[in-house]
Amino acid sequence: MKSLRNSLHTKPYTAQKLRDNIFIFDRLLFYLNKSKKQLTKTITNDNILIVKLNLIFGLFYSFKRRIPMTINFGCHGTTWVLDYDEKVDGLDHILDTVKKAGFKGVDVQYALLGKYNDSPEQLKEKLDSMGLKLAALTLPFSWESNVESEEEKKRADYYIDYLKHFPNALLNLPARVGPNRDNLLKRQKDIISCVNAVGKRAYENGVVASFHPHSPANSYFRIKSDYDVLFEELDTRYVGYTPDVGHIMAGGMDPLEIIKEHLSIIKHVHFKDCSSSFEWKKMGYGDIDFPAIVETLVNYGYDGWIIFEEETDEAKVAADQCVFDISKYVEKNLQPIVRGEIVR
Template identity: 45%
Template sequence: MTIPFGFQTYTWQMSYEKYRDQLDHILTTVTEAGGAGIEPEVCMLGRYTDTPLALLDELDRKGLRLSALCLALEWRHGEETEEERAEADRIIRYLKYFPGTILTLVQLPGKDRSDLVNRQSNALSNINAVAQRAFDQGIPCAYHPNSPSGSIFRVEEDYSVLLNGLDGRYCGYAPDTGHIAKGGMDVEAIIKTYRSMIKHVHFKDMNADGSWTALGQGIIDHKGIVRFLNGTGYDGWIMVEEESKGAESDPDQVTLQNGIYIREALAPLGR
């Protein structure tokens, strides 16, 4: 089995006002970069927000798959708000048109890490509730922690709380190599420790000073991670994104360059 590679739309989302309704353009760039699939955040669906069949047709025309769809909500309370539940259920219905597509769940980071234990408990209750409803509709889920300063699942102690608190019957883990490194952790160690929970993977690279950079130019051993995943029979996607200054100014170009690195350095290791 070959591990498929695709691209996450956050590379363009950093310039949101410019690309908020440019998914067709993004799909074309992903195709040119050699990606097999795409993972948009819900806010990047643009004209496809309420038309899953139209998106399915467009993906078919471009030879792409919707590898995942990312739902990012606040989940600050002990249970979902009415609005959060309605949005999650809408996306679950949307994904029924895309069998096998992963629903990645992300909590929007707060402005700080105050009231951490309570916020972590609330988030886990919400995440597990969404994942169970998705599971009941045949939609696989994975949670994706992030690393801004206000994230409540940011450092190794947080990961222990998170990954022991996810209900593994319904929700897996979507590691992001860049966010793991930004949280001061050993990327390979985290992926190896929680391998049994991994359903989906994000790659992005980071310099030693903590700044983001292009894939293959930073300190993270993505080649070693591909070898490890392949050797353990990983059958999910690897999605690439970039958050560097270059990505902010020219997301198309950095995606094309990352595509070259994937084809030359990473994809051969995933076969």
């Protein structure tokens, strides 16, 4: 343990060493947390043992926090175009607004790539010239069987190769909303089987993949029981989890608790506001405790992007202004937490 502690103080960190350390700790924390939950169910009368488990868990968290981490803030293309599959050649305008608002990067659905769809090099050049990053590419699928169709596999592989041009950009994978929730468990297992297959190929090509659940009425991963299946089936050796706090709230769950429970597999984060009555709200006007979530991520040592989006009626007609308003909220309420200026 002492040598491990010393190794975490050794500098400079190489990118590969950071990735190795983060991977090791994430896997240890994931299995330790899983074991802790199972054990505490059977040893509820042994307070000393529970305290020891908590101390061990805390020790691993403290080691994780010694690895230098960075949280970056970016925007999602859905604030401008909500439909993942609606093709609009407006990415230049989105990038210009994101830059002016002070964000560092974008997560865009594949349909917004427009003229850049066939030229990742051109998009990379554009982003570099603006000082922006591609945080993630959102790629939706239907996955109507437990194996990908030939077309689905071809499309997934194309965008896995596409992302190789963007160091550390992530492949964000949502399942399309279905016509209903019939044969729910089978549909859920089929979807995650395909997600795991895509994630494994991405992993083998040096790309991180992460699954993004939704909350519309016919979504396959919407409420707590759906999430239980998701986390049971997801192969976290190859696929991470993208919590969307608005969708978590709209599914009747507590976003902070879901994030705390699954910190070790979170690879990407989406923020949008929602009320306790499940209405989309402007950032800061709903019932989600964003500062508490950011503090939790900072304390854990989360190293990745928080991506902002808005689904209000205002966003449909004034998306740019919504992004500028979100930026003001972030600068006032969230950036000070990330910079260590506020300890709640």
